[in-house]
Amino acid sequence: MTFQETSPAPTAASEKPAVETILVVDDDPDVLDLARYTLVARGYSVVSARDGLEAVSLFPDEKSPFDLVVSDVQMPQMNGLELAERLWSAYPLMKVLFISGFVGEEFVESKLANGKSAFLGKPFRPRELAKKVREMLDR
Numbered sequence: 441m442t443f444q445e446t447s448p449a450p451t452a453a454s455e456k457p458a459v460e461t462i463l464v465v466d467d468d469p470d471v472l473d474l475a476r477y478t479l480v481a482r483g484y485s486v487v488s489a490r491d492g493l494e495a496v497s498l499f500p501d502e503k504s505p506f507d508l509v510v511s512d513v514q515m516p517q518m519n520g521l522e523l524a525e526r527l528w529s530a531y532p533l534m535k536v537l538f539i540s541g542f543v544g545e546e547f548v549e550s551k552l553a554n555g556k557s558a559f560l561g562k563p564f565r566p567r568e569l570a571k572k573v574r575e576m577l578d579r
Contacts, residue, residue, distance in 0.1 A: 460577055461485040465495045465511040465523065466539070471562070475510060478566040479573065492518025496526060504531045508576050510569075513540035524557065535576050539564070555579075 462484050464475040472488045479486045487506070489495040492515060499505070509527065511520040518526075524536045534556065541562035560572045 460507045461487065461505060462573065463487050463489065463495060463498065463506040463509045465489045465492060465509065465515070465520065467491055467512060467515045471512070471539070474566065475569060478569050482570050484573070491515045492520065492523035492526075495523055499527070499530065504534060506534075508535045508537060508573060510537045510539060510573065513538050513543050528556070535579065537572055537576050539569075 462479055464472055464479070464486060465488070466472050466475070467490055469490075472490070476486045476488055487498060489498060492511070494517075495509070495511070496518070504527075509524070511523055513520040520536075520538055520540070524534075524538075527534045527536070536557045538557060538559045539562055540559070558572060558576055560569065
């Protein structure tokens with residue numbers, strides 16, 4: 441099991457390191473790279489996982505190390521909906537942003553209409569991802 445963690449270094453525009461950590465879960469390496477680059481460029485600390493099982497292994501038994509999970513819906517091993525249900529059983533306040541090019545927002549909302557999740561369709565632009573992430577974190 442491997443995962444990459446990326447934290448931005450403080451810059452003139454950002455005097456302090458990011459205080460929010462985001463886990464991005466997707467089986468497509470291009471999506472992982474795009475999301476990581478987009479979010480790190482905006483000052484977040486980012487950890488990535490290639491599927492739901494790898495993502496679950498990154499959570500300790502106590503407090504969640506992540507402020508938000510951005511997860512593909514359809515993945516091998518454990519899909520995004522299964523991942524979210526498992527996380528919510530251990531971390532009831534965990535926020536999850538679902539991303540997918542194969543299911544619609546109505547599907548996700550009908551499955552998880554709990555106020556802790558949102559949906560962003562693929563393909564998305566970097567600024568759309570950044571905006572949706574910020575909205576979720578500010579909820």
